[in-house]
Amino acid sequence: MATGAEQIPVARCQDCGHYFAPPVYSCAACGSGRIIEAHLSGRGKLATYTIIRVPPLGFEGQAPYTVAIIELEEGLKVPARLDNDPVSNDLELFTPAHFVARRDGVYWFQIVTQR
């Protein structure tokens, strides 16, 4: 059971404060090139997900796996893989999820088990 969330590294515009899922090369909101790494709480909820059973080349050994979108409590939505094995279709949308790690550019999240 996940107890706490790791802080999640994201991109932030130093001029207008807009947050983005990285990488970004300039701010799509204001055009500024001053992008910095910032950290958010890593707490979010499951906005939607799917179980990929027919993977593209390069992912054959991983299927089935769960790809999701997590809406962070600060409002930013990020693409994610769920660290859940075995995969499950019974996850309810809007269930809390916690950031675990960013590996090779991919955010990994864990569903917070309700007690």
Next chain:
Amino acid sequence: MARRGVSIIGIGSTPFTVMKERSIKDMATDACNQAILEAGVDRKMIQALYVGNYIGGILEGQETIAPLIANSLGLNPDIPCTKVEGACSSAGIALRQGYLLIAAGVYDLVLVAGVEKMTSASTEKVTMALSAGMDPETDRLTGLTFPGFFAQVARRHIKEYGTKIEHLAMVSVQNHANSVSNPRARFREPTTLEQVLNSRPICDPLKLFDCCPISDGAAAAVLCAADRAHEFTKTPIDIVGSGQATGPSCLYDHEDLTTLPATIRAAHQAYTESGLKPQDIDVVELHNCFTIAEIVDSEDLGFFPKGRGGFAVEEGLTAVDGKVPINPSGGLIAKGHPVGATGLGQLYEVVRQLRGDHENQVQNAEIGLVHNMGGSGTICTVHIVKRRG
């Protein structure tokens, strides 16, 4: 700025099916020759060629196909021949480029085509190639696929609006019923709700029968300045509205996970230009690469309120004799989806409807709409076409 009118004076299409023995050049030449012959134009009079193609480079190792096709056809070497790419909306973009150049007064006669060859490659390779339309630094790293993109839209739509799994299945059943009479379609057999619901899961909640089949094919049209169309045909079909817009490159960047805003924007452009409204449209070919896409598109195009697309299918509103006939051809799901050819394949079907000679005819169809989508809802073209009264 007042634009010059543009008409469709000839159309051509191969079947959209498995044609392993046919090359890109072969299929495109066939569709283009049909369109040129039907238009009755001297091929040396054609002033430009635009060709839509998406993954010929990856799957066939074939690029630079526009001059390849032009030379195969024997077009005038003075003319520009250009490939355009916008994932599954490549052919819709080719159509719009031809439309814009005639509307702007640059040319009078333009040939537009779309072509794709897919079935010779493995499913994994095709899935990888299609993923070339995704952001390689975010979505693609997660192992997301396009079916997975639409599966995530489906799950959210179900949650927010009470859309049922059966609604998705009904879309598949209706499209398969529609394609039975279409000789260009890959699937010619009806299917049942049970067959769809019991088909193999691809990316939950989407199953095999929720997905369009990998297909080969080509389609083409000859476009002409509206004021010259009478020189070639008694039954020109006028393009009265054309739109193209851009949406987010990734699903997570969509504000609303159940709407593809590029559709709304492109449709708004086409409705505004034509002065027409959703309720004026008699027949629709929309981009139903997956069953959920038909539901979402039918809402985003303004035919039904948000969240009601699935219920509209259940109520028969989108059937060939319904209030808004959608995809009487069988659509991408049952007719087939050779990705770079699809937009012009859709136009082919709607033109046949407006001429009144389609195999699955909508009674007295006068105005049609073609909706072609590419990428993660990233590119959309919408064209509204009308027969002359």
